[in-house]
Amino acid sequence: MTAPFHNADLFQDELRELLAELDAALLDMDADTGAALSTGLGAESLNRIFRALHTIKGACDMAGFHDTMALLHEVESLWDRARTGSAPVAGPLVNVTFAVKDWLEPLAATAQEPRPDVALLAAMCALADRDEPIRQDEQATDARPQAEAGPDIPEDEQPCGPMKTLRIHFAPSDPGHLAKLDPAGLLAGLRQLGQASITLDVSGVPALEDLDPSDCHLRWEIILETRQGLDAVRDVFLFLDTPGDAVVEELGALSERAAAGTDGQASADASAGHKRAASETGVKAVWETPESAHAGSLSEAPASESPQEAQVTPEPGRVESGPLPSPGTPQPGQATQAVPASKPTAPASPEAAPRQTRPKATEPAQSLRVEAAKLDNLVNLVGELVIAQARLTQIASELAHGELTEVSEEVERLAGELRDNTLSIRMLPIGTTFSRFRRLVRDLSSELGKQIELMAEGGETELDKTVIEQLGDPLVHLLRNSIDHGIETPGERAAVGKPPHGAIRLSAKQAGGSVLIRIEDDGRGLNAERIRAKAVLRGLIAPECRLTDQEAYQLIFSPGFSTAEKVTSVSGRGVGMDVVKRAIDTLRGVIEIDSLPGRGTAITISLPLTLAIIDGLLVRSSREFYIIPLSMVEECVELSAKGNLSGHGGCRNRTLNVRGEIIPFIRLRETFHIGGEPPRLEQVVITCHDGGRTGLAVDEVIGQQQTVIKGLGRLIGRVEGFSGATINGDGSMALILDVAQLVGSVQRQCDQTCTL
Amino acid sequence: MESDEDTPTGFIEDALCLEMEGELDHSALGEFKPTLLAVLEADRSATLDVSRAWGAGAAFAQFVCAAHRSFAAQGRSLRVSGLGSDAAESLEAIGFDGETARQFGFDTFPAPPGAPRP
Numbered sequence: 120m121t122a123p124f125h126n127a128d129l130f131q132d133e134l135r136e137l138l139a140e141l142d143a144a145l146l147d148m149d150a151d152t153g154a155a156l157s158t159g160l161g162a163e164s165l166n167r168i169f170r171a172l173h174t175i176k177g178a179c180d181m182a183g184f185h186d187t188m189a190l191l192h193e194v195e196s197l198w199d200r201a202r203t204g205s206a207p208v209a210g211p212l213v214n215v216t217f218a219v220k221d222w223l224e225p226l227a228a229t230a231q232e233p234r235p236d237v238a239l240l241a242a243m244c245a246l247a248d249r250d251e252p253i254r255q256d257e258q259a260t261d262a263r264p265q266a267e268a269g270p271d272i273p274e275d276e277q278p279c280g281p282m283k284t285l286r287i288h289f290a291p292s293d294p295g296h297l298a299k300l301d302p303a304g305l306l307a308g309l310r311q312l313g314q315a316s317i318t319l320d321v322s323g324v325p326a327l328e329d330l331d332p333s334d335c336h337l338r339w340e341i342i343l344e345t346r347q348g349l350d351a352v353r354d355v356f357l358f359l360d361t362p363g364d365a366v367v368e369e370l371g372a373l374s375e376r377a378a379a380g381t382d383g384q385a386s387a388d389a390s391a392g393h394k395r396a397a398s399e400t401g402v403k404a405v406w407e408t409p410e411s412a413h414a415g416s417l418s419e420a421p422a423s424e425s426p427q428e429a430q431v432t433p434e435p436g437r438v439e440s441g442p443l444p445s446p447g448t449p450q451p452g453q454a455t456q457a458v459p460a461s462k463p464t465a466p467a468s469p470e471a472a473p474r475q476t477r478p479k480a481t482e483p484a485q486s487l488r489v490e491a492a493k494l495d496n497l498v499n500l501v502g503e504l505v506i507a508q509a510r511l512t513q514i515a516s517e518l519a520h521g522e523l524t525e526v527s528e529e530v531e532r533l534a535g536e537l538r539d540n541t542l543s544i545r546m547l548p549i550g551t552t553f554s555r556f557r558r559l560v561r562d563l564s565s566e567l568g569k570q571i572e573l574m575a576e577g578g579e580t581e582l583d584k585t586v587i588e589q590l591g592d593p594l595v596h597l598l599r600n601s602i603d604h605g606i607e608t609p610g611e612r613a614a615v616g617k618p619p620h621g622a623i624r625l626s627a628k629q630a631g632g633s634v635l636i637r638i639e640d641d642g643r644g645l646n647a648e649r650i651r652a653k654a655v656l657r658g659l660i661a662p663e664c665r666l667t668d669q670e671a672y673q674l675i676f677s678p679g680f681s682t683a684e685k686v687t688s689v690s691g692r693g694v695g696m697d698v699v700k701r702a703i704d705t706l707r708g709v710i711e712i713d714s715l716p717g718r719g720t721a722i723t724i725s726l727p728l729t730l731a732i733i734d735g736l737l738v739r740s741s742r743e744f745y746i747i748p749l750s751m752v753e754e755c756v757e758l759s760a761k762g763n764l765s766g767h768g769g770c771r772n773r774t775l776n777v778r779g780e781i782i783p784f785i786r787l788r789e790t791f792h793i794g795g796e797p798p799r800l801e802q803v804v805i806t807c808h809d810g811g812r813t814g815l816a817v818d819e820v821i822g823q824q825q826t827v828i829k830g831l832g833r834l835i836g837r838v839e840g841f842s843g844a845t846i847n848g849d850g851s852m853a854l855i856l857d858v859a860q861l862v863g864s865v866q867r868q869c870d871q872t873c874t875l
Numbered sequence: 876m877e878s879d880e881d882t883p884t885g886f887i888e889d890a891l892c893l894e895m896e897g898e899l900d901h902s903a904l905g906e907f908k909p910t911l912l913a914v915l916e917a918d919r920s921a922t923l924d925v926s927r928a929w930g931a932g933a934a935f936a937q938f939v940c941a942a943h944r945s946f947a948a949q950g951r952s953l954r955v956s957g958l959g960s961d962a963a964e965s966l967e968a969i970g971f972d973g974e975t976a977r978q979f980g981f982d983t984f985p986a987p988p989g990a991p992r993p
Contacts, residue, residue, distance in 0.1 A: 298901055302932075319970030326944050330941040332908065
């Protein structure tokens with residue numbers, strides 16, 4: 120039977136997590152490769168790798184990706200040999216497994232089985248061939264005493280341990296289980312581990328009227344004879360929503376003579392073990408008696424009349440671990456005698472047989488996996504609620520109705536709490552993004568012949584899910600630049616008295632309503648003079664232009680700018696930093712660079728906690744409303760008609776003297792071609808962006824407000840100078856200004872005008 | 876599986892014969908459940924012809940058990956006919972063996988080798 124692949128999303132999510140775990144374990148192993156496994160330094164990483172591979176294999180099998188499963192089985196075999204100490208853990212094995220992990224990524228993304236990778240298969244074959252001589256030595260290895268067998272691995276994790284008999288209770292309890300997982304797949308997984316005797320219990324199945332066909336009321340008891348460890352068996356049930364639904368217990372290892380079949384009686388015991396192990400432990404299924412189909416009886420027979428035996432409930436610690444009793448069909452009474460202290464709990468009828476034989480009460484789920492789209496929808500709805508609440512507040516204020524005002528304040532409080540809680544659901548730790556950079560640093564430093572250590576801090580810092588998703592690429596670009604251009608080769612570092620190992624420190628921390636992400640390296644640093652020279656050469660700045668170092672550093676974000684002497688596969692084309700700047704701008708973030716020549720560079724990205732709702736400053740020019748992100752606002756000053764202005768001919772640029780500092784400002788009226796005369800006393804909102812300050816002259820500063828960001832819609836798309844729109848409390852609309860873009864746009868227009 | 880309106884019906888002796896088509900998964904069985912309950916409400920026995928259905932597994936086994944219980948409680952019978960060998964094999968794989976099947980009204984189990992499968 121082909122196991123139906125009911126829930127691809129669940130499979131993909133799980134696979135992504137497992138691949139991330141495999142990646143992390145491989146990186147740890149890579150770091151530990153030089154360490155002796157026997158000291159236990161790498162044993163934990165090795166076990167993690169093995170578990171991840173094994174679980175991925177099981178997941179692929181259940182999902183029907185049998186070719187992938189077969190390949191993973193081979194990789195697992197290679198690691199198995201390392202785990203049992205019969206083959207060393209070496210770089211090639213880690214590299215091949217990294218390649219396998221990369222090969223599996225599309226499967227996690229699309230739930231489509233990837234095409235075979237010939238190069239990968241060849242690398243695996245080469246590795247297997249290389250191990251061949253070791254394989255020949257395996258008998259000798261196996262013959263070694265356990266104490267000499269290599270790593271200190273728990274016995275229950277050894278895949279080739281002694282033959283043991285396991286009893287598995289499997290009773291799915293989660294609602295809609297059959298819509299998510301097919302029990303047949305799990306049972307097939309168990310069969311792969313050894314000889315399985317499966318007993319189905321249908322006593323918990325309700326009448327048709329009460330049945331939801333997606334729920335599973337069936338229960339299974341499986342007696343499994345296997346050499347696999349308990350973990351391997353438990354891994355089969357890894358995808359259960361409620362882990363307690365499957366309980367694996369060891370009945371006691373059968374003697375080696377029984378497993379080897381050298382003793383007739385022992386062999387008979389072993390073969391009979393499947394049938395009798397359940398009764399040995401006092402556990403047996405209670406079956407519904409379907410006699411009515413034959414006899415037309417209106418009542419259902421008591422359990423004692425059922426074709427199967429009624430038995431007793433197991434109690435922890437009561438399992439007999441000694442040899443099995445002699446062959447023979449056990450009777451209920453015999454079973455009770457075999458475990459005399461067990462309490463007989465055979466119900467009088469199938470209806471009286473609730474899941475009391477369940478070995479463990481199910482615990483409430485501690486977390487819930489929710490489709491991201493549902494969460495996005497929830498946030499949108501909360502945004503609408505906030506807007507509606509703002510309208511209610513305004514109406515209540517206008518009507519000055521006491522009771523209405525009271526209700527409106529209560530709604531405002533509740534809406535605020537709902538907003539905060541909803542937004543917090545979308546917050547994810549940034550550590551998930553950090554962890555994948557370890558691989559990047561490993562691979563690139565190896566490619567470039569550099570020794571680089573990546574240190575990550577503050578991985579628990581939370582950011583909005585959307586921000587995290589869009590942050591990955593910019594961080595990759597920045598890291599690649601640090602690795603390629605920042606950190607020197609070991610020889611270069613030695614020449615300037617630095618240790619051969621370079622260091623990149625990736626950190627995150629929350630600061631108010633923002634998260635600061637900092638990438639520091641101890642490389643050669645930025646050369647401001649060289650950047651200036653290159654900028655002049657490329658015509659980005661005039662030769663006579665004087666820039667501070669900070670301003671010069673910002674030039675590296677110009678499209679096509681690069682000071683690299685040569686283009687490598689890593690960087691040097693001058694594309695990356697431009698992409699970084701745009702991506703961070705899109706996230707309404709700010710990038711700052713600090714650098715000391717010869718000492719290193721630190722790039723700090725400041726990002727808003729969320730993209731859904733911001734604190735904004737509502738301003739008005741004529742009848743138009745605008746929102747300026749409050750995080751960019753420094754202060755507001757008044758500007759009289761004869762204020763301290765200095766004109767620049769036809770250009771719309773103006774400057775303002777604020778406590779002795781000359782600050783350029785733009786009038787929104789002019790910039791957006793709003794007609795009418797400005798008021799006698801204008802307001803200028805001083806904003807800070809890209810390391811500079813610019814004023815925005817408006818008619819009126821209305822005040823601060825929570826701003827729910829709405830897109831401008833597909834028809835309008837992206838408009839330079841605006842990052843979205845919002846609805847005010849009175850139902851009017853306000854455009855949200857992208858100050859950096861707006862100022863840049865005005866500056867370009869001004870430059871063109873001046874040139875003309 | 877056919878919708879309720881389209882489910883071919885007939886009589887085998889006194890029982891209403893309901894032909895099931897398509898995959899016997901939880902969602903299809905959920906759609907079919909009202910039909911079977913309607914038969915029960917009409918106080919009739921039923922025979923499920925699954926010769927043109929496929930994908931029998933845990934959901935189907937459970938469904939038959941539940942239906943069998945309801946029909947038995949009302950003094951009526953529920954039988955299952957036309958089970959293919961593949962379906963029988965799938966049911967056996969989850970521990971629903973021939974003996975159990977007979978107790979729950981399966982006419983044949985496992986089906987003869989080479990039984991037709993759509």
